Amino acid sequence: MSSVRTRLAPSPTGYLHIGNLRTALYAYLWARHNEGQFIVRIEDTDRTRLVEDAVDKIISTLTLVGMRPDEGPHHDGGYGPYTQSERLNEYAPRLRRLCEEGTAYYCFCTPERLELLHEQQIELHLAPGYDGHCRHLPLEEAHAHIANGDNYTIRLKVPRNETLIFNDMIRGRIEFDTNQTDDTILLKSDGIYPTYHGAVVIDDHLMAISHVMRGEEWISSMPTQILTARALGITLPEYAHLPLVLGNDSKKLSKRTGDAFVSDYIAKWYLVEALLNFLALLGWHPGHDNEIMTMDEMIALFEIRDIHKSGAVLDPIKLDWMNGEYIKKMEIWELHTRLASYLEGYETSFYKNIFSQKDYIYNSRIIAETQTRMKRFEEFVSLTNYLYGDASIRLDLLINPKMKIETEEQGLDALRFVLPLIEGADYSSLESLKAPILAAIAVAGKKNGQILWPLRVALSGEEFSPGAFELAYILGRDESVRRIQKNLA
Numbered sequence: 048m049s050s051v052r053t054r055l056a057p058s059p060t061g062y063l064h065i066g067n068l069r070t071a072l073y074a075y076l077w078a079r080h081n082e083g084q085f086i087v088r089i090e091d092t093d094r095t096r097l098v099e100d101a102v103d104k105i106i107s108t109l110t111l112v113g114m115r116p117d118e119g120p121h122h123d124g125g126y127g128p129y130t131q132s133e134r135l136n137e138y139a140p141r142l143r144r145l146c147e148e149g150t151a152y153y154c155f156c157t158p159e160r161l162e163l164l165h166e167q168q169i170e171l172h173l174a175p176g177y178d179g180h181c182r183h184l185p186l187e188e189a190h191a192h193i194a195n196g197d198n199y200t201i202r203l204k205v206p207r208n209e210t211l212i213f214n215d216m217i218r219g220r221i222e223f224d225t226n227q228t229d230d231t232i233l234l235k236s237d238g239i240y241p242t243y244h245g246a247v248v249i250d251d252h253l254m255a256i257s258h259v260m261r262g263e264e265w266i267s268s269m270p271t272q273i274l275t276a277r278a279l280g281i282t283l284p285e286y287a288h289l290p291l292v293l294g295n296d297s298k299k300l301s302k303r304t305g306d307a308f309v310s311d312y313i314a315k316w317y318l319v320e321a322l323l324n325f326l327a328l329l330g331w332h333p334g335h336d337n338e339i340m341t342m343d344e345m346i347a348l349f350e351i352r353d354i355h356k357s358g359a360v361l362d363p364i365k366l367d368w369m370n371g372e373y374i375k376k377m378e379i380w381e382l383h384t385r386l387a388s389y390l391e392g393y394e395t396s397f398y399k400n401i402f403s404q405k406d407y408i409y410n411s412r413i414i415a416e417t418q419t420r421m422k423r424f425e426e427f428v429s430l431t432n433y434l435y436g437d438a439s440i441r442l443d444l445l446i447n448p449k450m451k452i453e454t455e456e457q458g459l460d461a462l463r464f465v466l467p468l469i470e471g472a473d474y475s476s477l478e479s480l481k482a483p484i485l486a487a488i489a490v491a492g493k494k495n496g497q498i499l500w501p502l503r504v505a506l507s508g509e510e511f512s513p514g515a516f517e518l519a520y521i522l523g524r525d526e527s528v529r530r531i532q533k534n535l536a
């Protein structure tokens with residue numbers, strides 16, 4: 048069994064951010080690449096910031112994108128996440144031991160004192176931080192306070208005047224000056240709940256995590272975590288701090304812009320496969336230029352050393368392009384099924400009714416024609432309006448000098464010519480429809496475009512559409528004839 052174990056450690060303070068999904072994906076790919084395990088850990092020790100249904104939403108999103116953990120408590124017929132609030136007996140005893148050993152200390156400062164200290168520091172333009180008031184309190188005195196029932200927190204005793212050297216798998220060597228590091232709280236004053244720092248170091252160790260992938264905003268927590276691990280006598284995992292995912296304006300994606308959360312993309316009906324492929328390339332270069340990759344291909348190629356240092360800009364145009372590529376590759380029946388449920392969501396539109404009332408053959412011919420031009424499901428509606436509803440009459444579009452049609456009358460002549468052919472055609476296949484009409488055009492000594500352009504315009508009423516034969520084949524004899532006659536009238 049491989050010893051590579053990765054984790055996603057979301058705090059349930061909101062829904063899954065698109066950057067978190069990218070982090071999850073990299074952790075998942077690295078675990079799979081090495082035949083290791085990927086686990087999920089809910090970091091919910093900050094009880095004041097919990098959002099009620101966040102855990103369910105996070106798990107259902109991971110399930111939807113196919114990234115269930117390989118291990119953990121049972122949940123919905125599979126493995127679910129570990130949850131820190133359900134593991135509280137793992138933290139406090141270990142952290143208290145550090146106080147007894149002298150690498151951490153009990154701090155009895157009241158919130159009022161700390162508040163006052165903070166205000167003074169702001170006033171004097173000093174860097175905020177703990178002033179070390181309880182750092183040198185003798186252990187017996189601390190014990191006496193505790194026996195007295197006084198509330199305390201546990202703080203890390205950060206050694207002074209030391210340079211910590213750390214190697215990040217993406218950024219390389221990073222140094223920290225411990226004089227810049229606060230005596231961070233590891234256990235809160237309720238005596239039970241660890242802070243993020245206290246819990247994360249203990250859990251990564253107990254869960255035998257080999258590689259931590261997380262956003263680069265966590266680099267600043269490294270000194271505290273390095274020293275906490277040193278105090279606990281444990282070895283830290285390897286770290287890869289990932290570049291931020293930025294919006295098109297190179298700023299952080301936010302709630303305001305409506306593209307920050309995974310649910311925003313699901314709501315827009317992006318295909319999950321396309322979204323994951325797109326996210327994988329936000330910061331990772333697989334070493335070749337073929338950007339469309341299956342999950343298995345990504346797993347095979349993924350290397351942490353190929354992740355970039357610089358921030359990755361989320362380009363929605365590229366996402367649309369990639370989504371279009373996945374739509375092109377889909378089987379018609381599958382696209383039909385997904386479009387049908389997408390169109391279900393159209394409350395009042397006739398689409399919902401018309402699409403579901405047209406038979407599968409009618410719909411799938413339309414899908415086959417639009418599949419190559421549709422980047423997002425919502426475009427299906429505008430691309431096919433004239434096929435589900437009526438076509439507009441656009442006599443102006445009949446004129447096309449390139450096809451030597453200089454006047455509307457010439458265009459209408461072409462329609463008069465083609466009407467009996469369309470009426471008498473054999474609609475059993477596209478070929479059987481097409482061949483005799485092409486032959487008749489040739490016999491009459493006309494050019495294809497001269498006839499087919501006006502026919503296409505009459506059938507679609509659009510500047511751009513599939514070709515004339517494809518349209519006639521989709522619409523069928525009666526409707527094709529009706530549309531041509533309407534133009535002639």
Ligand code: GLU
Pocket residue numbers: 056057058090247260261265
């Ligand atoms: N719980 C942290 C978060 O919300 C995770 C940080 C880490 O991965 O260490 O992102």
